[in-house]
Amino acid sequence: MNHLLQGAVLLATLAPRAAAQEMLAPPGQVRFESTDYKNVLHWAAPTNSSCLQYHVQYKIYGELDWLNASNCQGIQKHHCDLSGATSDVREWYYARVRGSCVATSSKSAWALSRRFSPRWDTKISPPTVRLNSSKQGVVVQVKASRVLMRKVHNGVDNNIYVVHPSGKEDVYAVASGSRLTLTELKPRTHYCVQAQTVIPRHMKSSDRSAAKCITMD
Numbered sequence: 491m492n493h494l495l496q497g498a499v500l501l502a503t504l505a506p507r508a509a510a511q512e513m514l515a516p517p518g519q520v521r522f523e524s525t526d527y528k529n530v531l532h533w534a535a536p537t538n539s540s541c542l543q544y545h546v547q548y549k550i551y552g553e554l555d556w557l558n559a560s561n562c563q564g565i566q567k568h569h570c571d572l573s574g575a576t577s578d579v580r581e582w583y584y585a586r587v588r589g590s591c592v593a594t595s596s597k598s599a600w601a602l603s604r605r606f607s608p609r610w611d612t613k614i615s616p617p618t619v620r621l622n623s624s625k626q627g628v629v630v631q632v633k634a635s636r637v638l639m640r641k642v643h644n645g646v647d648n649n650i651y652v653v654h655p656s657g658k659e660d661v662y663a664v665a666s667g668s669r670l671t672l673t674e675l676k677p678r679t680h681y682c683v684q685a686q687t688v689i690p691r692h693m694k695s696s697d698r699s700a701a702k703c704i705t706m707d
């Protein structure tokens with residue numbers, strides 16, 4: 491009974507202060523969007539405030555301390571590139587955002603992201619394909635996105651799909667940067683080529699690229 495009473499008194503004295511501190515609604519839909527290991531945190535503005543700045547923190551899953559994302563303190567945009575802070579693909583991360591209003595010196599509560607894994611949650615973008623016919627045959631050149639190559643250097647392979655008019659496909663596994671020359675294509679036949687980026691050590695692959703097609707002379 492006595493304890494209950496004390497609790498009630500404590501609540502009564504704390505409540506007005508807490509309300510003043512957290513008058514702002516927190517940001518919504520805090521989430522990582524990641525393509526080619528470029529990991530960007532996004533959020534939505536709360537609907538009822540006009541003077542918001544945002545503050546972003548992150549932490550490695552399993553550790554206690556939140557760290558300030560130094561490039562995303564007091565910002566007005568609704569996204570923060572956390573690629574540097576979340577660059578270890580083997581780790582899991584959390585991030586959180588809160589709004590503040592300097593004019594009224596008020597702050598929102600923190601809004602938390604879901605757990606994020608660069609390795610499992612990133613989406614690999616499809617490569618681009620170029621075809622060039624030469625005397626030796628049709629040369630297929632495949633390029634992964636520049637962002638991806640900067641992040642993973644080598645360790646990227648490509649699957650190349652050659653689609654015959656019948657719908658039959660030949661598949662070739664080719665290391666990134668090397669070319670494939672198709673020498674046994676039939677004359678007056680229409681072929682289409684697609685490619686897919688594969689990162690074997692992360693067991694990841696992109697969707698297939700758009701098709702590039704060629705009709706043999």
Ligand SMILES: *[C@@H]1O[C@H](CO)[C@@H](O)[C@H](O)[C@H]1NC(C)=O
Pocket residue numbers: 512513514515538539
């Ligand atoms: C904004 O919304 C929050 C929660 O919905 C509320 O507590 C707060 O008073 C509102 N602030 C303003 C400035 O309307």
Ligand SMILES: *[C@@H]1O[C@H](CO)[C@@H](O)[C@H](O)[C@H]1NC(C)=O
Pocket residue numbers: 556557558
């Ligand atoms: C993060 O920034 C806030 C506000 O600038 C500061 O009070 C806090 O000590 C910082 N935390 C860390 C872990 O650096």
Ligand SMILES: *[C@@H]1O[C@H](CO)[C@@H](O)[C@H](O)[C@H]1NC(C)=O
Pocket residue numbers: 620622623624
């Ligand atoms: C096709 O290959 C030839 C010979 O290697 C080269 O000169 C030409 O620029 C290439 N064309 C394209 C579109 O890549």
